[in-house]
Amino acid sequence: MIQSRNAIWFIVGLSLLSACKEKKAPERVPVVVEQVGVRDVEIFGEYVGKVRAQQFVEVRARVEGYLEKMLFEEGKKVERNQPLFIINPDIYRAKVEKAAAQLKKDEAQALKTERDVERLRPLYEQNAASQLDLDNAIAAYESAKANVAMSKADLAQAELELGYTTVRSPISGYISERYADIGALVGTGSKALLATVVASDTVLVDFSLTALDYLRSQQRNVRLGEQDTSRSWQPSVTVTLADNSVYPELGIVDFAEPQVDPATGTFGVRATLPNPDRKLLPGQFTKVKLLLDVREDAVVVPVKAVAIEKGGAHVYVMRRDSTAEKRLIEMGPEFGNYVVVERGLGPTELIVTEGYHKLTPGVRLVPVAGEALKPQQETGEEE
Numbered sequence: 001m002i003q004s005r006n007a008i009w010f011i012v013g014l015s016l017l018s019a020c021k022e023k024k025a026p027e028r029v030p031v032v033v034e035q036v037g038v039r040d041v042e043i044f045g046e047y048v049g050k051v052r053a054q055q056f057v058e059v060r061a062r063v064e065g066y067l068e069k070m071l072f073e074e075g076k077k078v079e080r081n082q083p084l085f086i087i088n089p090d091i092y093r094a095k096v097e098k099a100a101a102q103l104k105k106d107e108a109q110a111l112k113t114e115r116d117v118e119r120l121r122p123l124y125e126q127n128a129a130s131q132l133d134l135d136n137a138i139a140a141y142e143s144a145k146a147n148v149a150m151s152k153a154d155l156a157q158a159e160l161e162l163g164y165t166t167v168r169s170p171i172s173g174y175i176s177e178r179y180a181d182i183g184a185l186v187g188t189g190s191k192a193l194l195a196t197v198v199a200s201d202t203v204l205v206d207f208s209l210t211a212l213d214y215l216r217s218q219q220r221n222v223r224l225g226e227q228d229t230s231r232s233w234q235p236s237v238t239v240t241l242a243d244n245s246v247y248p249e250l251g252i253v254d255f256a257e258p259q260v261d262p263a264t265g266t267f268g269v270r271a272t273l274p275n276p277d278r279k280l281l282p283g284q285f286t287k288v289k290l291l292l293d294v295r296e297d298a299v300v301v302p303v304k305a306v307a308i309e310k311g312g313a314h315v316y317v318m319r320r321d322s323t324a325e326k327r328l329i330e331m332g333p334e335f336g337n338y339v340v341v342e343r344g345l346g347p348t349e350l351i352v353t354e355g356y357h358k359l360t361p362g363v364r365l366v367p368v369a370g371e372a373l374k375p376q377q378e379t380g381e382e383e
Contacts, residue, residue, distance in 0.1 A: 032352065055198070205270070249275070
């Protein structure tokens with residue numbers, strides 16, 4: 001009986017020894033690893049903007065009359081104070097002459113009344129003239145001086161109206177086509193508009209930011225519309241044209257609305273751009289790319305290395321003993337094929353960028369080149 005039991009235990013021992021010999025070595029999974037990157041990251045926002053001229057001025061007639069001449073070429077550049085139109089000046093020249101004649105008449109009357117006062121004053125002192133006579137003479141003199149002042153004002157107004165018969169450009173810029181033909185009666189009101197002048201060597205681009213973008217910029221002490229010399233960068237604007245080409249000049253945000261539009265949840269922002277070659281035309285819609293922030297020494301990883309599940313985003317980190325660790329991270333803004341990691345990773349750690357889908361925490365990793373991993377992933381084979 002004892003010999004039978006010993007035989008049984010001997011057989012069990014041999015079985016256990018055989019099972020131990022047949023136990024496989026720990027699994028080693030080939031993956032591609034990459035060191036976490038550290039760089040300065042530019043954070044952009046993209047919006048739709050509308051170009052407008054820095055100055056847009058309507059050229060209007062300020063007096064009524066028949067249009068006699070046009071002194072410019074439509075669509076070309078004009079200079080400030082350059083004559084553009086001539087309105088028939090005859091009636092206004094006559095008004096000037098009439099006002100000048102009236103002024104001379106009033107000046108002569110004022111001179112006479114002044115002499116009357118000079119004659120009566122010594123007579124009054126000698127009791128040869130009454131107080132009433134002197135008072136009347138002084139009143140006549142004061143009235144005559146007032147008439148002279150009034151006539152001078154009438155003459156100045158008449159000369160001003162005569163000057164308005166030559167319509168000049170209020171600014172330097174490019175002029176539109178004429179809105180009134182030669183010989184037409186122009187004047188105030190609906191007949192006043194003659195042309196428009198646009199100064200577009202510098203243009204303004206208007207666009208709207210979300211309140212969220214505004215709050216994020218405030219968190220980084222970036223106040224749009226204010227220049228901060230303490231920073232190495234400013235909120236610059238890049239414009240993309242209709243043919244998807246990037247406009248070569250950068251713009252600077254110089255104004256932001258002080259309040260949010262409650263209907264849209266956005267607020268208006270304005271950028272100024274040089275436009276020496278007139279590539280940007282007023283009224284044109286463009287794509288606007290605004291530099292909102294520069295994150296210095298940010299921790300970045302490839303987007304393809306990040307897995308997102310219900311518990312949040314995570315990556316696999318290769319420990320010093322070559323085992324895998326599942327690490328939860330807090331993601332920041334994306335740029336290109338990379339994403340900023342706000343929390344969860346250090347700048348010197350190694351992360352798995354390819355092959356992490358078949359990993360479990362604690363498994364031993366075998367770093368390989370990216371090309372060496374591709375055939376295995378395509379065929380679905382495992383070591």
